[in-house]
Amino acid sequence: xxxxxxxxxxxxxxxxxxxxxxxxxxxxxxxxEVFTFExxxxxxxxxxxxxxxxxxxxxxxxxxxxLILLTGAGAQVTPGIHLLAAEAKQAAPFIKAAQRRGAVIAxxxxxxxxxxxxxxxxxxxxxxxxxxxxxxxxxxxxVRWEPSRIIVKQGNIYTSGGGFAGLELITTLLTDxxxxxxxxxxxxxxxxxxxxEFQSPYEIPAxxxxxxxxxxxxxxxxxxxxxxxxxxxxxxxxxSSRTLSRKxxxxxxxxxxxxxxxxRIEIVKKLLGETALSISEICYRVGYSDLAxxxxxxxxxxxxxxxxxxxxxxx
Numbered sequence: 238x239x240x241x242x243x244x245x246x247x248x249x250x251x252x253x254x255x256x257x258x259x260x261x262x263x264x265x266x267x268x269x270e271v272f273t274f275e276x277x278x279x280x281x282x283x284x285x286x287x288x289x290x291x292x293x294x295x296x297x298x299x300x301x302x303x304l305i306l307l308t309g310a311g312a313q314v315t316p317g318i319h320l321l322a323a324e325a326k327q328a329a330p331f332i333k334a335a336q337r338r339g340a341v342i343a344x345x346x347x348x349x350x351x352x353x354x355x356x357x358x359x360x361x362x363x364x365x366x367x368x369x370x371x372x373x374x375x376x377x378x379x380v381r382w383e384p385s386r387i388i389v390k391q392g393n394i395y396t397s398g399g400g401f402a403g404l405e406l407i408t409t410l411l412t413d414x415x416x417x418x419x420x421x422x423x424x425x426x427x428x429x430x431x432x433x434e435f436q437s438p439y440e441i442p443a444x445x446x447x448x449x450x451x452x453x454x455x456x457x458x459x460x461x462x463x464x465x466x467x468x469x470x471x472x473x474x475x476x477s478s479r480t481l482s483r484k485x486x487x488x489x490x491x492x493x494x495x496x497x498x499x500x501r502i503e504i505v506k507k508l509l510g511e512t513a514l515s516i517s518e519i520c521y522r523v524g525y526s527d528l529a530x531x532x533x534x535x536x537x538x539x540x541x542x543x544x545x546x547x548x549x550x551x552x
Contacts, residue, residue, distance in 0.1 A: 247309030250285035325354035366399035385540035
């Protein structure tokens with residue numbers, strides 16, 4: 238089975254190396270060369286973010302059974318989107334060739350953007366690095382995004398979340414390909430971390446707020462959110478509720494209620510991860526009066542119960 242690994246500009250060397258080292262380890266445990274691999278890139282010498290150079294072909298030497306797409310986009314959304322848009326065009330020939338062959342296609346970190354931009358994910362479930370979720374949900378509404386999940390599989394398409402979610406990607410893929418036994422031993426030899434299901438605990442609230450309107454809103458925002466509602470925001474912003482609602486739609490493409498809910502969930506995540514407050518205390522502190530309803534909302538939003546989230550973040 239032949240793996241073709243696409244390396245864009247500024248990719249993470251550690252992720253590329255981890256993928257091939259796991260493939261090689263499975264070969265060794267199996268006692269035969271069940272996997273072969275090659276790197277492809279726009280340039281013959283693909284250079285990573287850390288200036289480590291990988292030998293790569295500009296075209297695959299063999300037809301791909303599995304195409305793995307890496308990305309060079311970091312956690313800065315605005316410059317990252319420009320980079321991903323350019324990468325989507327460069328990766329298009331490799332993606333189309335894999336589709337024609339019926340190969341498995343797997344994308345990690347920001348690389349699901351490359352698939353979405355080429356129409357591969359339309360109508361399908363997918364995930365992506367958490368810091369890109371707002372952008373892709375707006376740009377590619379035909380995709381059924383599930384950004385709280387580490388990995389999403391639909392048919393022969395695999396997508397995974399940020400950074401070292403690539404480990405979940407390759408281990409899930411190898412398990413599905415029938416190498417669970419070898420992978421179990423490789424996990425022990427390489428001391429691979431346990432598989433994770435959600436990336437919600439790793440999200441960091443955005444700090445690169447654009448526009449004076451949202452900056453004004455964030456100045457009003459307090460950790461104690463029990464009084465935060467539309468009327469309160471309207472008074473603080475000096476405008477009517479109707480005008481404020483229109484402003485939210487024009488500036489942020491959302492409603493005041495949804496924005497308040499997102500801010501409350503942000504504070505809940507922070508309190509769950511950084512304090513010893515009970516879940517019920519946190520619930521009431523952020524303005525929810527019913528613990529069961531709050532827990533359901535948190536689960537729908539993050540994919541985890543408050544208790545599971547707290548355990549994942551180590552409190």
